Amino acid sequence: MTVTRSRTRQDVVAAAGRLFASRGYHGTSMRDLAREVGLLGSSLYSHIDSKADLLVEVVEQGAALFQASADRVENAGGTGAEQLAALVEGHVDVVLDHIDEARTFLYEADALDETHRQRVLAARDRYEAAFRRVLVTGAKDGSFQTDLDPAITAIMILSILNAVERWYRPGGRLDRRQLAAEILRFCSNGVGT
Secondary structure, three states: OOOOOOOOHHHHHHHHHHHHHHHOOOOOOHHHHHHHHOOOHHHHOOOOOOHHHHHHHHHHHHHHHHHHHHHHHHHHOOOHHHHHHHHHHHHHHHHHHOHHHHHHHHHOHHHOOHHHHHHHHHHHHHHHHHHHHHHHHHHHHOOEOOOOOHHHHHHHHHHHHHHHHHHOOOOOOOOHHHHHHHHHHHHHHHHEO
């Protein structure tokens, strides 16, 4: 006799994250989700209210992971250069360890309703602000150029970091630490003194 493990809400959220990351929110049907979790469509609704609620949860998980990484850097302190290195490593770790949540946060938030989209934009702004603060700190402590525009520079660094999920493959030429070091070297050449 085969015993089927009962599915939890977290199983459903994780499956939604996988599908949203690979197919997009609009490309994922409730039938796809039920199949991914191994449930009948009607049974799926005992775990969730709607597909939109799942998107909110996955996007908020992604936002929380990125922010937790930035908070650890801020709490650790250090020079601007040390903090930028930690932010880059933390971002790479979130993307590689939580690819589904990261992709959904980065690319599917536009499918949210206006209230949730505004919360996600606020979370993105808060995360980006951590990079801006580090750039300002580095300009003050001599780690970085003093004439940098922190807002534009933060966006450029985050653009590089956000693209990692599109091309990086574990087992390739660089491991994650080497990848983070190469990104940091490239960014530091642009912001260094």
